[in-house]
Amino acid sequence: MPDKSPRCNHPEAIANILVRILEKTPAGGATIEDLEEAYEEVKGSTPSRKTIYRALERLELLFDPLARGEDLEEGEEAGPGRSTWLDDDLPGPMAGIKRSKRDRKTYYLFDGQMAAPAFNLDESIYAALSLYPQYRGMLKDAYHKIMRKLLAETLAGVSVYNLLINEIENHVHVAEPAPADPETFAHLISEIFTALRYKKRLRIKYVRTYDGVETERVIEPYGLLNRFNNYYLTGYCLSSKANRIFHVVHIRNLQIIEDSSYKMPPSYSLKKSYSQAWATWTQEGGARLETVRLQVCCGTAERFRAIKFHESQTLTELGNGEIEAVFQITGAHEMVPWIVSWGSDIRVIEPLWLRTKVVSYLREALSGYED
Numbered sequence: 001m002p003d004k005s006p007r008c009n010h011p012e013a014i015a016n017i018l019v020r021i022l023e024k025t026p027a028g029g030a031t032i033e034d035l036e037e038a039y040e041e042v043k044g045s046t047p048s049r050k051t052i053y054r055a056l057e058r059l060e061l062l063f064d065p066l067a068r069g070e071d072l073e074e075g076e077e078a079g080p081g082r083s084t085w086l087d088d089d090l091p092g093p094m095a096g097i098k099r100s101k102r103d104r105k106t107y108y109l110f111d112g113q114m115a116a117p118a119f120n121l122d123e124s125i126y127a128a129l130s131l132y133p134q135y136r137g138m139l140k141d142a143y144h145k146i147m148r149k150l151l152a153e154t155l156a157g158v159s160v161y162n163l164l165i166n167e168i169e170n171h172v173h174v175a176e177p178a179p180a181d182p183e184t185f186a187h188l189i190s191e192i193f194t195a196l197r198y199k200k201r202l203r204i205k206y207v208r209t210y211d212g213v214e215t216e217r218v219i220e221p222y223g224l225l226n227r228f229n230n231y232y233l234t235g236y237c238l239s240s241k242a243n244r245i246f247h248v249v250h251i252r253n254l255q256i257i258e259d260s261s262y263k264m265p266p267s268y269s270l271k272k273s274y275s276q277a278w279a280t281w282t283q284e285g286g287a288r289l290e291t292v293r294l295q296v297c298c299g300t301a302e303r304f305r306a307i308k309f310h311e312s313q314t315l316t317e318l319g320n321g322e323i324e325a326v327f328q329i330t331g332a333h334e335m336v337p338w339i340v341s342w343g344s345d346i347r348v349i350e351p352l353w354l355r356t357k358v359v360s361y362l363r364e365a366l367s368g369y370e371d
Helices: 011-027 032-043 049-063 121-136 140-155 161-171 182-198 270-274 298-306 332-341 352-370
Strands: 096-102 105-111 202-207 214-227 230-237 242-247 251-256 290-296 314-319 322-329 346-350
Touching: 011 032, 011 049, 011 105, 032 049, 032 105, 049 096, 182 202, 182 214, 182 251, 214 242, 214 270, 230 270, 290 298, 290 332, 298 322, 322 332, 332 352, 346 352
Parallel strands: none
Antiparallel strands: 096 105, 202 214, 202 251, 214 230, 230 242, 290 322, 290 346, 314 322
C-alpha cells in the first residue's frame, strides 16, 4: 500500500531545522527547543513536538532511505519506512542526523563522517571561501536566504541546479581579480586550514611584495584575512621572530611540518586583532587608533552613502551634495593607494601626515610620466 502517513510538508521549515542542526553541531548539537525555534522562524507559529519529530524523520529519510537505527523519542511514533531495530549487515548512510544524550537532554547533530566524502576537499574549501566575502559583506542577508531557499528546494525534490547556473551565466558577469592558477590556490588554502586545525607549523617559500625576492620562512599560522578580495596568511614568523602577513598568491611553495606543533597566544582573536585595521597592518603591542576625515564630492558621495568601506565609517552631510566621511582605524597609511584611486573626488582633511603622504605619492607617480 502507498505510504499515507502524515508528513510535515513544509520544506522551508525543514531546511531551517537542518541548518540549525548544522550550526549547532560544532557546539554539541541542537536541542528540541532549538528546532522548534527554527521551525517558528519560517512558519510564524509554534509547532507541536510531533511536528518536529516528523521533520526529523523526513530528514533521516533524506539521508538514509532505510531510516533505521535509533529508538524513538518520547512522543514519537513509528511509521512506514522506519524501524526501531539495528541491522549491522546493512551499509550505513554517508551522512545523517545523530542523537546524543547528555544531562537528560537529547541533542541532534549532523554526522557526516560515516564515509569518505565524495567531493574534492580543496575545491570545496575554495568554493566556500569564494562565497565568504559575500556572507560577511553586503550580501549577508541575501546569502542566508538564498542558501536556505536552495536547500528547501532540494528537500522538496526540485532540481534547479542547471536552470540556476544557466540563469546566472546569462545575466551575471564577475570581473573581479582571481588567482591565475585556481587549483594551486585552492591547495594552498586547504593546507593552511589543515595546519590551523592540527596546530602544525608551515614552511613556505614567499616572494616579498616590495622587491620580488624569494625567501624561505617557518610560520605558526593564526588564520586568514580577506581584504579587497585578497587573501592573506597571518601568523608568527620564526625567521623574523614577529607576527607577519603573507599574501597567499605570493606563496610559491608550502609544506606542513608534520613533526611540529605550536600553541596559539592566550586569548588570541583574529577579529579583535584586525577589525580596526584598514587593511592588514598591525603593530606589536597594540596599534594606535587614528581619526581619518575625508571630504567627498557630490557624485562620489552616493557611493559612500550606499557602501560601508569600513565598520567605523560615519558620514556627515556638508551641503551641495558633498559629505565628510570619518573613519576610526589603525594602519591609516594603507589607505593611500585607495584614496589616490578616487582622484580629485576625495580630499584628505586630517590627519596632516596622511594628507602629506598622499601628495607625495601623487608627485612620485607623476614623475614617472614627466620624461
